[in-house]
Amino acid sequence: MNRPAFLTLTAVGIALSLGLIAVNFSSVAPQAAAQAPAPAPDLLASPKVADVVEAADAFLATLSDEQRATAEIVLKSSLAVRWTNFPGGSNVRNGVFYRDLKPEQVEAALKVARVALGDEGFSRYQEVRAADDVFAKGGGGRGPGGPGGPAQKKGGDPAKKKGGGPGGGGAMFGSANYMIAFLGKPSKTKPWILQLGGHHLAINIYYKGTTGAATPYHVAAQPTVWKDDQGKTHDPLAPMRDSLHGLLISLTPEQSKRAKLDARFNDVYVGPGKDGKFPAKSEGVPVSELSETSKDFVRKAIAAWTGDSPQGVEYQKLYEAELDKVNLAYSGTTDVGERGDYVRLDGPRVWIEFATQGSDHYHTIWRDRLTDYGAEFSF
Amino acid sequence: MRRLLPILILLMAAAPAWGHPMPNSAIVLRLHRTGMDADLTLPIGELGVGWEKPLPPDAVEMVRQYGAALEDYVLAHVRPYAPDGRPWTVTVRKVTPVAEQNPDVRVLLSMTPPPGAPVDRLTFRYDVIFHHLITHTAVVSVASDWRNGVTGEAPVLLGSMRDTSTELVIDRSGGSWFRGFAAMFCLGARHIAEGTDHLLFLLALILPAPLVASGGRWGGYAGWRPAFRRIVKVVTAFTLGHSITLLLGVLGWVNLPGNLVESAIALSILISAVHASLPVFRGHEVFIAGGFGLVHGLAFASTLTGFGFDPWTMVSSVLGFNLGIEAVQLLVILAAMPWLVLLARSRVYGPFRIAGATLTGIAATAWLAERAFGWDNRLAPIVEGVASHVLWLLATLVALAVTATFTENTMSPGRRNHQIRRIGEAELDRADCVKA
Numbered sequence: 001m002n003r004p005a006f007l008t009l010t011a012v013g014i015a016l017s018l019g020l021i022a023v024n025f026s027s028v029a030p031q032a033a034a035q036a037p038a039p040a041p042d043l044l045a046s047p048k049v050a051d052v053v054e055a056a057d058a059f060l061a062t063l064s065d066e067q068r069a070t071a072e073i074v075l076k077s078s079l080a081v082r083w084t085n086f087p088g089g090s091n092v093r094n095g096v097f098y099r100d101l102k103p104e105q106v107e108a109a110l111k112v113a114r115v116a117l118g119d120e121g122f123s124r125y126q127e128v129r130a131a132d133d134v135f136a137k138g139g140g141g142r143g144p145g146g147p148g149g150p151a152q153k154k155g156g157d158p159a160k161k162k163g164g165g166p167g168g169g170g171a172m173f174g175s176a177n178y179m180i181a182f183l184g185k186p187s188k189t190k191p192w193i194l195q196l197g198g199h200h201l202a203i204n205i206y207y208k209g210t211t212g213a214a215t216p217y218h219v220a221a222q223p224t225v226w227k228d229d230q231g232k233t234h235d236p237l238a239p240m241r242d243s244l245h246g247l248l249i250s251l252t253p254e255q256s257k258r259a260k261l262d263a264r265f266n267d268v269y270v271g272p273g274k275d276g277k278f279p280a281k282s283e284g285v286p287v288s289e290l291s292e293t294s295k296d297f298v299r300k301a302i303a304a305w306t307g308d309s310p311q312g313v314e315y316q317k318l319y320e321a322e323l324d325k326v327n328l329a330y331s332g333t334t335d336v337g338e339r340g341d342y343v344r345l346d347g348p349r350v351w352i353e354f355a356t357q358g359s360d361h362y363h364t365i366w367r368d369r370l371t372d373y374g375a376e377f378s379f
Numbered sequence: 380m381r382r383l384l385p386i387l388i389l390l391m392a393a394a395p396a397w398g399h400p401m402p403n404s405a406i407v408l409r410l411h412r413t414g415m416d417a418d419l420t421l422p423i424g425e426l427g428v429g430w431e432k433p434l435p436p437d438a439v440e441m442v443r444q445y446g447a448a449l450e451d452y453v454l455a456h457v458r459p460y461a462p463d464g465r466p467w468t469v470t471v472r473k474v475t476p477v478a479e480q481n482p483d484v485r486v487l488l489s490m491t492p493p494p495g496a497p498v499d500r501l502t503f504r505y506d507v508i509f510h511h512l513i514t515h516t517a518v519v520s521v522a523s524d525w526r527n528g529v530t531g532e533a534p535v536l537l538g539s540m541r542d543t544s545t546e547l548v549i550d551r552s553g554g555s556w557f558r559g560f561a562a563m564f565c566l567g568a569r570h571i572a573e574g575t576d577h578l579l580f581l582l583a584l585i586l587p588a589p590l591v592a593s594g595g596r597w598g599g600y601a602g603w604r605p606a607f608r609r610i611v612k613v614v615t616a617f618t619l620g621h622s623i624t625l626l627l628g629v630l631g632w633v634n635l636p637g638n639l640v641e642s643a644i645a646l647s648i649l650i651s652a653v654h655a656s657l658p659v660f661r662g663h664e665v666f667i668a669g670g671f672g673l674v675h676g677l678a679f680a681s682t683l684t685g686f687g688f689d690p691w692t693m694v695s696s697v698l699g700f701n702l703g704i705e706a707v708q709l710l711v712i713l714a715a716m717p718w719l720v721l722l723a724r725s726r727v728y729g730p731f732r733i734a735g736a737t738l739t740g741i742a743a744t745a746w747l748a749e750r751a752f753g754w755d756n757r758l759a760p761i762v763e764g765v766a767s768h769v770l771w772l773l774a775t776l777v778a779l780a781v782t783a784t785f786t787e788n789t790m791s792p793g794r795r796n797h798q799i800r801r802i803g804e805a806e807l808d809r810a811d812c813v814k815a
Contacts, residue, residue, distance in 0.1 A: 010603075010717045017714035021774045263513040263542070264428050271514075277543070340428065355514070 620672020628680025
């Protein structure tokens with residue numbers, strides 16, 4: 001190697017290393033841009049907001065800084081839609097999980113749920129969590145492979161699946177694997193969303209000052225019916241199932257034929273990740289053409305879901321006013337209990353679905369077409 | 380979006396065990412120069428409902444009974460079209476059962492555009508299962524698209540299809556041979572930059588380069604030119620070695636168990652670390668580096684296999700990948716070498732070299748224990764943590780070299796270094812039989 005070439009090489013090496021070091025010291029992380037909230041029309045009165053904010057603040061005060069950072073997050077669309085009707089932990093849901101909290105912290109969280117949901121809603125909330133406990137112990141879970149499809153080969157004891165699931169966070173089932181999250185800071189004036197969720201629950205309650213909204217509201221159960229140690233029978237989704245079953249068997253054969261869809265379902269259609277993706281055309285038979293008996297069942301069904309919100313009476317009034325514009329559709333059998341049975345109520349505002357993944361496994365959803373997530377986001 | 384795919388796959392794999400139906404089908408596309416492969420994974424439970432057939436839950440049994448009929452069903456529901464409206468040709472290459480926790484059936488399709496139509500632009504019409512079971516979805520991704528730099532290592536999610544979106548416009552045009560080449564170059568560069576073991580190996584190899592060996596020990600400073608000459612020879616030998624096995628490995632002619640290769644690499648680092656503290660193979664570095672290159676090349680090859688490229692693309696990949704490796708190696712050597720040589724002139728270099736060799740040796744031993752015997756490697760996170768601050772390490776080296784040079788020059792200017800250098804140069808030239 002001659003001298004000039006060798007000197008050049010050395011100079012390049014020195015310049016290179018110094019340059020790399022300089023780049024390392026001057027790198028700066030980019031800043032995220034802020035998002036302006038959209039206007040929210042058609043909200044309902046939400047008189048309990050002060051109580052909910054008080055309970056929420058009390059709960060948040062019990063948390064460590066780290067827990068609080070997990071529980072209280074930014075109000076934005078991509079986080080709001082992070083819920084599911086599948087098992088799974090923080091990889092698919094927001095917030096802190098009860099399993100990571102001390103008993104007194106869970107107590108404070110449950111108080112938020114109680115105030116926010118009202119008596120009926122809170123009782124359903126606790127029953128669905130209890131069902132998950134029964135399922136975790138192997139008391140339920142004749143796993144379906146899909147509607148009309150083959151029964152699953154393995155009966156499946158899900159309790160044995162501990163630690164193996166996505167997210168890797170311990171057992172996937174049971175009442176401790178439920179969570180609470182706040183999107184935005186709980187406030188009496190500014191918009192925020194309370195999310196209460198877990199396998200088989202996704203409650204999204206929107207607050208903006210003294211107004212709010214209660215949907216999307218996903219509630220499900222497996223097992224659907226069980227007896228506890230005291231011999232008491234639990235059947236948390238009975239009002240939903242029974243009203244829809246009553247409705248379907250009250251139809252005339254001709255109405256039943258028109259209401260029946262050719263398509264098959266093994267889950268709700270406008271479920272998680274499908275926000276705003278309502279079918280283009282409302283299918284089935286119009287409720288306006290049904291008998292008074294049938295209409296009463298429709299009212300009962302609507303009350304079954306909306307009753308879980310403190311704003312339920314107001315929602316019922318709105319849906320009552322549009323009752324003749326609501327369509328009823330179903331798929332599978334009229335039993336509302338066979339695998340693949342499916343019922344839908346679809347109105348200008350109201351959207352209710354009930355899907356059976358087996359006689360002991362229901363998935364349901366209630367959405368308000370105009371105020372899902374308080375119409376904070378557009379989909 | 381790329382991050383989503385593993386989650387989806389995890390959900391797909393895990394959900395049925397919990398009594399939930401499997402959420403979706405998976406469609407994985409692989410682009411070739413003349414067409415496209417589509418690899419469909421269909422959950423049998425959902426397929427039975429969508430197809431309206433009472434399928435047996437056993438995957439093997441299902442394929443035995445219904446495999447032939449399934450081909451017709453799938454062909455009736457997969458219809459790719461060219462932009463001008465002419466249909467592509469679709470054939471079923473293989474139907475295989477997947478008998479895991481949840482029974483699936485995999486259908487491998489070959490899709491070919493009509494004459495004259497582009498191979499990278501099409502409308503993909505698809506409604507397997509969800510033409511009837513409308514809560515079903517299919518997730519579509521590309522796992523191999525050379526001209527856009529997509530490989531199985533980082534598949535690209537194209538979107539999901541369901542009853543309301545049975546058409547997906549796929550436009551993979553705009554890619555070029557160069558983009559594929561550049562992606563491979565980056566993959567090779569990243570492989571070295573993130574491969575702490577390869578980096579350490581390289582540094583261990585050049586650590587004794589500026590020195591003369593005398594009496595079974597490393598002696599003094601050998602001089603600038605021999606040092607650089609030695610580096611060039613060692614690195615070239617290493618490059619030749621790994622290029623040979625990389626090609627052989629990718630072509631499938633040599634295939635050793637990954638564990639064995641990884642253990643051998645750890646061993647090569649250990650030997651290099653020993654050599655950096657005591658000259659065990661002085662004068663034979665070129666052959667040793669070449670031999671180690673052969674071993675490392677096999678590890679590189681494992682990164683490139685399984686992409687599903689055609690032979691021409693594979694050769695291009697190997698070239699790009701290899702050049703990426705070279706570029707980073709060169710970068711590392713150019714950045715570190717001047718300072719090492721500078722430092723080698725000072726008395727600090729002895730302790731510095733021993734410390735570097737010892738730490739490298741410890742890390743290599745831990746790797747070896749982990750890879751060969753499956754022992755728990757507690758050192759790995761520490762080594763990775765330190766290695767992730769490589770520029771800080773470089774800064775430290777620069778500071779050390781400058782300080783040492785400045786201090787020693789003021790203490791004993793001139794003669795000592797000069798003398799050592801002259802002796803060293805002569806001795807080294809004899810040992811290496813190199814005459815300019």
